[in-house]
Amino acid sequence: MTARNIDGKAFAAGLRARVAAGAAEVTAQAGRKPGLAVVLVGEDPASAVYVRSKGKATVAAGMESFEHRLPADTTQETLEALVDQLNADPAVDGILVQLPLPKHLDESAIITRIDPDKDVDGFHPVNAGRLATGLEGFVPCTPLGCLMLLRDVHGDLTGLDVVVIGRSNIVGKPMAQLLIGDSCTVTVAHSRTRDLPEVVKRADIVVAAVGRAAMVKPEWIKPGATLVDVGINRTEGGLVGDVDPACAEVAGAMTPVPGGVGPMTIAVLLRNTLVSAARRQGVTLSQAI
Numbered sequence: 001m002t003a004r005n006i007d008g009k010a011f012a013a014g015l016r017a018r019v020a021a022g023a024a025e026v027t028a029q030a031g032r033k034p035g036l037a038v039v040l041v042g043e044d045p046a047s048a049v050y051v052r053s054k055g056k057a058t059v060a061a062g063m064e065s066f067e068h069r070l071p072a073d074t075t076q077e078t079l080e081a082l083v084d085q086l087n088a089d090p091a092v093d094g095i096l097v098q099l100p101l102p103k104h105l106d107e108s109a110i111i112t113r114i115d116p117d118k119d120v121d122g123f124h125p126v127n128a129g130r131l132a133t134g135l136e137g138f139v140p141c142t143p144l145g146c147l148m149l150l151r152d153v154h155g156d157l158t159g160l161d162v163v164v165i166g167r168s169n170i171v172g173k174p175m176a177q178l179l180i181g182d183s184c185t186v187t188v189a190h191s192r193t194r195d196l197p198e199v200v201k202r203a204d205i206v207v208a209a210v211g212r213a214a215m216v217k218p219e220w221i222k223p224g225a226t227l228v229d230v231g232i233n234r235t236e237g238g239l240v241g242d243v244d245p246a247c248a249e250v251a252g253a254m255t256p257v258p259g260g261v262g263p264m265t266i267a268v269l270l271r272n273t274l275v276s277a278a279r280r281q282g283v284t285l286s287q288a289i
């Protein structure tokens with residue numbers, strides 16, 4: 001068997017087009033474009049690339065992009081003051097602080113400082129709590145993008161066995177919450193899980209978000225299972241996911257790296273920004289997004 005390729009890049013392009021249509025509606029009805037503020041502290045090269053991509057994608061979707069680049073030695077007070085200013089700015093519907101922050105900054109304090117109703121990353125504890133209790137809020141972009149791809153592949157996810165490998169606040173935990181919401185039976189595995197291969201072997205769907213190159217092996221996979229690879233590991237041999245590419249011989253469907261989950265992250269960020277702008281302006285979008 002060779003697994004069907006789950007083309008996240010193509011799906012993300014479709015989502016971005018729907019966001020652009022929605023942004024045009026908000027602009028026409030509210031008299032201003034949806035606005036996204038992105039804050040980058042320091043010169044991490046990968047972060048700089050992601051922030052540039054976000055700015056370009058925001059403008060291409062017909063939205064306003066506000067970029068704030070601060071030096072690596074920015075103080076906690078300066079960054080908090082910028083967040084306060086963006087919270088108060090009526091032109092800003094979404095605020096995103098690019099992670100990781102330089103070590104001397106308190107990441108959790110910064111995220112908690114963002115107005116939860118502008119937190120389009122969905123990282124604020126209020127939004128984590130809303131997701132956990134089934135209330136409307138912002139959901140982190142990468143796991144929501146994975147859920148969109150899984151719904152596209154499977155239609156109804158009810159009753160499927162899913163193993164999420166990784167328990168981070170930004171991917172593993174929200175991914176598990178979203179899948180519970182879609183009535184999956186969810187196991188969250190992590191670095192301390194015993195007999196990981198055996199746990200993974202039960203799964204109809206595996207979501208790998210551990211950050212270890214090619215760690216998920218073909219002999220762990222139930223034939224025909226769907227594999228969603230969140231890993232982006234830079235190795236000497238190039239960009240490698242958390243799933244060994246040889247798993248394609250066993251799986252039924254699989255996301256590639258690159259071109260799978262990655263492009264969904266930015267498309268969902270635009271989607272969340274549009275939803276924020278529509279909510280804040282009292283605009284009802286003509287199509288669900």
Ligand SMILES: Nc1nc2c(c(=O)[nH]1)N[C@@H](CN(C=O)c1ccc(C(=O)N[C@@H](CCC(=O)O)C(=O)O)cc1)CN2
Pocket residue numbers: 050096097098099100121141142232239257258259260261262263264265266
């Ligand atoms: N505040 C945030 N910080 C970070 C987030 C986030 O969602 N919010 N996620 C990641 C980085 N990220 C966006 O910020 C991101 C990562 C990867 C991609 C992507 O399209 N990847 C490509 C490969 C690109 C490459 O060659 O490096 C792919 O997988 O096809 C987009 C966005 C951490 N920080």
Ligand SMILES: [Mg+2]
Pocket residue numbers: 166167168190191210
């Ligand atoms: Mg982990």
